[in-house]
Amino acid sequence: MRVELTEVHWLDRHYELSLPELAELSGLSEAELRELVDCGAMVPVDPSATPWTFRADSIATARTACRLRADFELDAPGLALVLGLLDRIHDLEAQLRDLNAQLPRRSR
Amino acid sequence: MKYKDYYKIMGVEKNASAEDIKKAYRKLARKYHPDVSKEAGAEEKFKDVAEAYQTLKDPEKRAAYDQLGSYRPGEEIRPPPDWQKQYGDGASGFSFDDLDLSDLFAGLQGGFRRAERERGKVPIPGQDYEVSVHLALEEAYRGTEVNLELAVPEYDANGFVHRVPRKFTARIPKGATDGQRLRVPGKGGKGINGGRDGDLYFNIVLHPHPLYRVSGHDVYLDLPLAPWEAVLGTSVEVPTPGGRVRLKVPPGTHAGQKLRLPKRGLPKPRDAQGDLYAIVQIVVPTVLSERERALYKELADNSTFNPRGHFEQEVKNAS
Numbered sequence: 001m002r003v004e005l006t007e008v009h010w011l012d013r014h015y016e017l018s019l020p021e022l023a024e025l026s027g028l029s030e031a032e033l034r035e036l037v038d039c040g041a042m043v044p045v046d047p048s049a050t051p052w053t054f055r056a057d058s059i060a061t062a063r064t065a066c067r068l069r070a071d072f073e074l075d076a077p078g079l080a081l082v083l084g085l086l087d088r089i090h091d092l093e094a095q096l097r098d099l100n101a102q103l104p105r106r107s108r
Numbered sequence: 109m110k111y112k113d114y115y116k117i118m119g120v121e122k123n124a125s126a127e128d129i130k131k132a133y134r135k136l137a138r139k140y141h142p143d144v145s146k147e148a149g150a151e152e153k154f155k156d157v158a159e160a161y162q163t164l165k166d167p168e169k170r171a172a173y174d175q176l177g178s179y180r181p182g183e184e185i186r187p188p189p190d191w192q193k194q195y196g197d198g199a200s201g202f203s204f205d206d207l208d209l210s211d212l213f214a215g216l217q218g219g220f221r222r223a224e225r226e227r228g229k230v231p232i233p234g235q236d237y238e239v240s241v242h243l244a245l246e247e248a249y250r251g252t253e254v255n256l257e258l259a260v261p262e263y264d265a266n267g268f269v270h271r272v273p274r275k276f277t278a279r280i281p282k283g284a285t286d287g288q289r290l291r292v293p294g295k296g297g298k299g300i301n302g303g304r305d306g307d308l309y310f311n312i313v314l315h316p317h318p319l320y321r322v323s324g325h326d327v328y329l330d331l332p333l334a335p336w337e338a339v340l341g342t343s344v345e346v347p348t349p350g351g352r353v354r355l356k357v358p359p360g361t362h363a364g365q366k367l368r369l370p371k372r373g374l375p376k377p378r379d380a381q382g383d384l385y386a387i388v389q390i391v392v393p394t395v396l397s398e399r400e401r402a403l404y405k406e407l408a409d410n411s412t413f414n415p416r417g418h419f420e421q422e423v424k425n426a427s
Binding site: 008012014025027057059072082098100 | 134137141143144158233236278279280281283286288289290291292293304307309310321322323324326328330364366377378385387389
């Protein structure tokens with residue numbers, strides 16, 4: 001059986017999701033997502049707007065949060081802390097990759 | 109059905125207390141959880157640990173597991189008839205052959221029948237999958253198709269989960285880069301009782317390239333120049349992911365300088381494109397002809413250029 005996949009969504013800043021959509025896709029409840037927003041671990045596109053919308057790349061964060069909650073029994077503040085640290089590691093790795101890319105590979 | 113030694117996977121004795129099992133799990137999760145671990149093979153190890161813990165943390169499942177008996181890991185097993193009678197709750201006579209041990213225990217909640225009854229009412233969403241898709245830089249540049257084989261869980265008439273192999277051809281549009289995530293809606297496990305179908309998530313990983321280094325959608329390339337090319341300026345042909353282009357090197361170019369070729373990096377979604385940076389390296393010949401040596405000598409004798417002039421100045425300023 002061969003299935004052709006045609007519909008692929010970019011998970012990036014250009015595509016936005018509602019809170020219920022994000023809840024359905026991540027496995028977290030809307031209440032848990034709200035808590036994560038309160039803790040600063042998730043940031044809506046415009047926190048003052050109602051209803052909230054989220055950038056599509058928030059799915060990755062929310063899914064990570066869902067896994068961490070299930071596998072480490074973390075509460076929202078704990079999740080916010082871990083997600084914040086993971087975010088920092090991710091940024092540092094990106095910076096490191098960027099710097100490495102700029103270094104000559106070998107000096108002849 | 110292949111046997112797995114859950115106690116061995118958790119690194120605990122068969123008579124370990126619930127507390128010991130929990131402790132062992134926390135330690136292993138901290139070490140191998142794919143979201144926090146950088147160890148090689150962490151994801152596979154954590155999957156085993158999580159599967160073992162799911163069964164051993166539940167007293168009923170643990171008892172059922174213990175009563176299966178002891179086998180070598182990987183050994184083909186069939187639950188004995190009295191086991192099927194006790195835990196199968198009448199669901200006799202079906203095949204255990206393509207059943208996964210983890211799926212057997214996942215379905216075991218107060219007897220299979222209860223699980224079956226509950227399944228009749230509650231919508232259960234299908235499972236999501238995350239798959240790492242490894243691409244060559246050229247494939248990411250052009251867009252490509254990848255063939256995937258997944259074992260997707262589906263329910264049989266008895267309400268048991270079976271892993272059904274599914275083959276996909278997935279089209280990766282151009283614009284992907286390292287670390288990019290893509291979502292393929294509805295192509296994960298099937299939902300039941302009206303639950304939504306699971307999704308497939310792609311995590312793009314770019315292979316290292318012998319010439320190019322990638323950062324985001326920008327591409328970096330070492331550009332070796334001879335000393336006279338850097339001094340006098342030149343025009344050179346450089347490879348880019350989209351084909352060769354001519355690059356003007358201005359006179360007085362120094363080592364480490366980045367020459368930018370706009371929109372010659374990797375394509376981004378929505379028709380944008382990253383840049384290519386040629387990083388100048390000054391390369392000197394190690395073998396010289398008599399004539400070359402003479403020319404360098406002449407240059408050395410006549411040049412007033414002092415590359416270390418700033419040493420003096422800085423020392424003076426500091427004192």
